[in-house]
Amino acid sequence: xxxxxxxxxxxxxxxxxxxxxxxxxxxxxxxxxxxxxxxxxxxxxxxxxxxxxxxxxxxxxxxxxxxxxxxxxxxxxxxxxxxxxxxxxxxxxxxxxxxxxxxxxxxxxxxxxxxxxxxxxxxxxxxxxxxxxxxxxxxxxxxxxxxxxxxxxxxxxxxxxxxxxxxxxxxxxxxxxxxxxxxxxxxxxxxxxxxxxxxxxxxxxxxxxxxxxxxxxxxxxxxxxxxxxxxxxxxxxxxxxxxxxxxxxxxxxxxxxxxxxxxxxxxxxxxxxxxxxxxxxxxxxxxxxxxxxxxxxxxxxxxxxxxxxxxxxxxxxxxxxxxxxxxxxxxxxxxxxxxxxxxxxxxxxxxxxxxxxxxxxxxxxxxxxxxxxxxxxxxxxxxxxxxxxxxxxxxxxxxxxxxxxxxxxxxxxxxxxxxxxxxxxxxxxxxxxxxxxxxxxxxxxx
Numbered sequence: 001x002x003x004x005x006x007x008x009x010x011x012x013x014x015x016x017x018x019x020x021x022x023x024x025x026x027x028x029x030x031x032x033x034x035x036x037x038x039x040x041x042x043x044x045x046x047x048x049x050x051x052x053x054x055x056x057x058x059x060x061x062x063x064x065x066x067x068x069x070x071x072x073x074x075x076x077x078x079x080x081x082x083x084x085x086x087x088x089x090x091x092x093x094x095x096x097x098x099x100x101x102x103x104x105x106x107x108x109x110x111x112x113x114x115x116x117x118x119x120x121x122x123x124x125x126x127x128x129x130x131x132x133x134x135x136x137x138x139x140x141x142x143x144x145x146x147x148x149x150x151x152x153x154x155x156x157x158x159x160x161x162x163x164x165x166x167x168x169x170x171x172x173x174x175x176x177x178x179x180x181x182x183x184x185x186x187x188x189x190x191x192x193x194x195x196x197x198x199x200x201x202x203x204x205x206x207x208x209x210x211x212x213x214x215x216x217x218x219x220x221x222x223x224x225x226x227x228x229x230x231x232x233x234x235x236x237x238x239x240x241x242x243x244x245x246x247x248x249x250x251x252x253x254x255x256x257x258x259x260x261x262x263x264x265x266x267x268x269x270x271x272x273x274x275x276x277x278x279x280x281x282x283x284x285x286x287x288x289x290x291x292x293x294x295x296x297x298x299x300x301x302x303x304x305x306x307x308x309x310x311x312x313x314x315x316x317x318x319x320x321x322x323x324x325x326x327x328x329x330x331x332x333x334x335x336x337x338x339x340x341x342x343x344x345x346x347x348x349x350x351x352x353x354x355x356x357x358x359x360x361x362x363x364x365x366x367x368x369x370x371x372x373x374x375x376x377x378x379x380x381x382x383x384x385x386x387x388x389x390x391x392x393x394x395x396x397x398x399x400x401x402x403x404x405x406x407x408x409x410x411x412x413x414x415x416x417x418x419x420x421x422x423x424x425x426x427x428x429x430x431x432x433x434x435x436x437x438x439x440x441x442x443x444x445x446x
Contacts, residue, residue: 011169012162019154027147034139035109042130045082046116049128052077053085053118070124082132088117088125101133101140109136171195171203178206187214223408230405241295249288256281294319309345309372310336313352317370324360328367335374344435347409348372348381351417354406355383355429363387365426374435378415381431389421403429 056073060066070087077085116128171194178191187210193203260277263270304312310333317329336348352370359368365387373380403419410417415433422428 011165012158015161015165016158019158023147023150023154026150027143030139030143030146031105031108034136034143037139038109038132038135041082041135042110042132045080045132046128046130049077049080049083049085050116050118052080053126053128057118070126073126082130082135084127084129084131086127086129088127101136105140106133106136109139168196171199175199175202175206178203178210182206182210182213187217226404226408238295241291245291246288246295249284249291253281253284253288256284304345304349308337309333309340309348312349313370313372316349316353316356320356320360326366327360329356330367330369332369332371332373334372335379336372338374340379341435343413344379344433347406347413347415347433348379348431350409351381351406351429351431352383354403358403359383359385359387359427363389363427377434379433379435381429381433383429384422384424384426386424386426389425389427390419406431 053073056069060069074085074087077083110130110132115130118126118128171192174191178189181189189210190207191203193200193207195203256277260274260281263274263277307315313331313333313336317331320327321329340348352372356368356370359365363385365385367386369382369384371380371382373382403417407417410431410433413433415431417429417431419427419429
């Protein structure tokens with residue numbers, strides 16, 4: 001139940017309880033010492049009265065009027081506080097101040113009043129009884145005024161501390177509102193950094209979190225625009241390949257089929273010419289299939305699913321060797337064997353694919369080395385060439401769209417990709433991909 005209350009109310013309740021306990025403790029200590037105080041006063045008064053009576057009784061034999069001497073004794077004893085001196089058998093009346101304290105308090109402070117009987121030797125006895133009613137009344141008044149004053153001070157302290165707590169905790173509502181706005185996605189908001197140093201630190205942390213989220217939002221928007229741009233560029237490349245490469249092949253095949261049909265139906269058709277036409281058509285279809293496989297490989301490498309990463313990279317390198325016979329491509333694929341997660345394997349394939357394309361198209365290199373190594377929990381890829389290299393060392397994210405897309409893809413997997421000039425000349429691309437051994441069921445998230 002207490003947890004449902006606000007912090008301000010809980011602190012106020014705690015303060016009220018502490019003040020009430022402090023007041024009760026003060027009153028309790030005063031009541032606890034009141035008994036000893038009353039008994040000390042009563043014992044002192046009783047002892048003084050007894051000494052007075054005993055001193056008077058020693059003079060009775062020599063006194064001309066013993067009865068008058070006893071009367072004077074009783075009159076003098078009535079002026080004593082906290083004690084009552086009477087003759088045995090006489091009725092006594094309490095002083096007016098006896099009832100100023102509650103009976104329960106009187107019984108609590110002095111449960112039993114002491115009574116002393118002194119024989120006069122003349123057939124009478126003097127009774128000495130403690131009667132600290134006035135002392136008890138004074139103590140009761142002190143307790144009452146202490147309770148009233150303490151309660152007033154406690155109320156004033158409670159009000160002042162409650163006000164201070166309210167002012168101190170006022171930034172909590174602002175911080176809570178700021179967190180709610182962050183939850184709603186208002187990452188441009190900022191909360192005022194005021195109040196106590198603790199709340200200032202919290203406000204600064206919230207503002208830093210909001211700034212980070214806003215920066216991530218901006219980066220996500222840029223990433224989405226970049227991905228759309230990359231997709232558009234890839235579509236343009238595919239459309240250009242379809243138009244520039246497949247289109248002419250299809251036209252040539254269609255023209256060859258038409259010529260073949262005319263010759264086959266012409267009178268006296270030459271079988272040798274017909275076989276030559278069929279061979280040309282078959283060559284065109286084979287070239288068309290090769291272009292088709294290359295385009296499909298750019299979209300989704302079928303060899304990766306069928307043969308694994310190592311064989312897929314071998315096939316990729318062989319394709320580039322066939323297209324660029326003057327460039328030597330050396331492979332070291334010890335880490336590419338075995339089970340590798342699909343997302344990791346596909347990303348590694350794309351990295352090598354993009355690195356080979358850049359090296360063979362833009363660097364002027366005549367040798368490219370590709371190495372795939374594996375360490376505990378990571379797959380490492382290194383692609384080196386002996387070309388012109390880079391003008392300045394730069395990260396892959398600041399390079400062209402292809403490598404920039406690869407860098408973002410590697411970052412999505414929790415890895416890192418860099419592009420730099422190699423110490424031996426040319427450029428060097430390195431990538432590190434976290435991996436989990438034996439997992440092939442995970443699908444490519446990108």
